[in-house]
Amino acid sequence: MKKKLNELAATAICGNDISSSCLYVSALAIVYAGQFAWISLLIVSVVLFLFRKIYGEVVGALPLNGGAYNALLNTTKKSTASFAASLTVLSYMATAVISASEAIKYVHSLWSVIPVIYATIFLLLLFMGLVILGIGESSKVAIAIFIFHLSSLVILCLFSIYFLFNNGFETLIANFKSPVEGGIMSALFFGFAAAMLGISGFESSANYVEEQQKGVFPKTLKNMWIIVTVFNPLLAFLALAIIPLSTIDANEETLLSFMGNLTGGNILLFIVSVDAALVLSGAVLTSYVGVGGLIERMALDRILPKELLKKNKRGSSYLIFILFFLLSLSVLLITEGNLKALAGVYTIAFLGVMALFGIGNLLLKFKRERLPRPERASYPAVILAITGIILALIGNVTLNPDYLAIFLEYLVPTLLVVGFMLYRTLILKGVLLFLDYITPSNKEFFNTTKRKLNIAIRKINSQEFVFFTRGDNVAGINKVLQYISENEDTRRIKIVHVIDKGEKLPDSLVHDIHVLDRAYPNIVIEFIEEPGAFGPNKIDELSERWKIPVNFMFIGSPGDKFPYKLHELGEVRLII
Numbered sequence: 001m002k003k004k005l006n007e008l009a010a011t012a013i014c015g016n017d018i019s020s021s022c023l024y025v026s027a028l029a030i031v032y033a034g035q036f037a038w039i040s041l042l043i044v045s046v047v048l049f050l051f052r053k054i055y056g057e058v059v060g061a062l063p064l065n066g067g068a069y070n071a072l073l074n075t076t077k078k079s080t081a082s083f084a085a086s087l088t089v090l091s092y093m094a095t096a097v098i099s100a101s102e103a104i105k106y107v108h109s110l111w112s113v114i115p116v117i118y119a120t121i122f123l124l125l126l127f128m129g130l131v132i133l134g135i136g137e138s139s140k141v142a143i144a145i146f147i148f149h150l151s152s153l154v155i156l157c158l159f160s161i162y163f164l165f166n167n168g169f170e171t172l173i174a175n176f177k178s179p180v181e182g183g184i185m186s187a188l189f190f191g192f193a194a195a196m197l198g199i200s201g202f203e204s205s206a207n208y209v210e211e212q213q214k215g216v217f218p219k220t221l222k223n224m225w226i227i228v229t230v231f232n233p234l235l236a237f238l239a240l241a242i243i244p245l246s247t248i249d250a251n252e253e254t255l256l257s258f259m260g261n262l263t264g265g266n267i268l269l270f271i272v273s274v275d276a277a278l279v280l281s282g283a284v285l286t287s288y289v290g291v292g293g294l295i296e297r298m299a300l301d302r303i304l305p306k307e308l309l310k311k312n313k314r315g316s317s318y319l320i321f322i323l324f325f326l327l328s329l330s331v332l333l334i335t336e337g338n339l340k341a342l343a344g345v346y347t348i349a350f351l352g353v354m355a356l357f358g359i360g361n362l363l364l365k366f367k368r369e370r371l372p373r374p375e376r377a378s379y380p381a382v383i384l385a386i387t388g389i390i391l392a393l394i395g396n397v398t399l400n401p402d403y404l405a406i407f408l409e410y411l412v413p414t415l416l417v418v419g420f421m422l423y424r425t426l427i428l429k430g431v432l433l434f435l436d437y438i439t440p441s442n443k444e445f446f447n448t449t450k451r452k453l454n455i456a457i458r459k460i461n462s463q464e465f466v467f468f469t470r471g472d473n474v475a476g477i478n479k480v481l482q483y484i485s486e487n488e489d490t491r492r493i494k495i496v497h498v499i500d501k502g503e504k505l506p507d508s509l510v511h512d513i514h515v516l517d518r519a520y521p522n523i524v525i526e527f528i529e530e531p532g533a534f535g536p537n538k539i540d541e542l543s544e545r546w547k548i549p550v551n552f553m554f555i556g557s558p559g560d561k562f563p564y565k566l567h568e569l570g571e572v573r574l575i576i
Contacts, residue, residue: 033191
């Protein structure tokens, strides 16, 4: 049985990403909010607190990998979910390249002979190899980085506090008396917008929830929130207490290293620089793990090629990680390490994913009201959280208008690839009609091409779905058929009624299925009476017998008729 991640390991993987934000977000908030930066960072913490329950509710109800993609897949159309997935992949790609490049730049500051671009490629390659070895091995490295990083931050804070009390409060008082450009409200708003980038990584835990032990996921959310709430505002306040504002602006990119040198000399400067390189490398690992869970889920849902699901002896989907490495490498080489070009992709993609997850939560409330969930976020809390994200998005685009154009340059090609996979049957049929219209019928090359296209279309349409019904739930069957008609290329479904000892088939069920068969002439419906008891074992047995993946099987909402929680049934999906 595959070993699952405990609280420390699961937190370390996503925590390295979100905690690495302190390297830049405190200085960034000070640049825009001045002496009120710590307040902007506390407001970010409030928004993140709201998202704890938003994520907890959705993932608790639908405990599958995929994050925003999973939330929207179970509440909207597959095309909408695919858009969220595209944003998530772009966010991970930008995070991996930016973090790897910044990590190497910190090492370069200590050892100038290192070539930045080549070393960045090596770092991306190193972590690709690590995740191919398996998530268990990856988590050990993540834990070591995470503990060293938190220890370094505590040491830096203690040295800064000692420096403050030893040198007086004159700098703090002078900074707080400085005039605020544009007014306090404007400073707080733009400081908040910039500081929202400091919670990148919070969305990652939902993308590998299936690799976590039971009950660990909400703890990872709590731990990440504590880290952001404690360190980001504290470091900003301490920076304002010991460093003049003009000096902070001049050392924006390496503020923590400057603080380390000021308060602890070369030794602390070295520790902070090494820590920065390590934790940014940890953020690269987070990107690999997060994108692995998401892409695997998309391949299972046939949005991406199923060949990506091939696993090595350690159970790792190695082709996904190789593909992600090649994507990140191409972006690094195209941009030539120009991180400003990627900053726009990272900013808009990340905030877009957070907003879509909040929308997914609202849709879950409307469309899955009866679905059991361990906790619930209130409507006002969800709306307030989404509003906070939208305001942050507006603020960032206002501060950097070119971000939107750069983001679209990366988004459009991604959507074209995903769109082709989503509508490949229609596209292949269109190509086939085009060839029929323009090509001569006596040319073997064109006839061979058309035969291959027909074979490809039939192969796509041959995949079957399974729906488990417990009696007369004709509305549920109808919803499944509607979903297949609107979202899937396949046109075959088995409707299965599992009959335990002493049970009797409802009289109306067969009649209702015949009616639905006539209502959906393009879907081949097969009704099966299956003896036995419904449960995980029966699902696995039928999946093996029919060679149908479990994630192509549907049930109604869990309840009296299906006395199982969704996570107990593997990747079985709810009716839409």
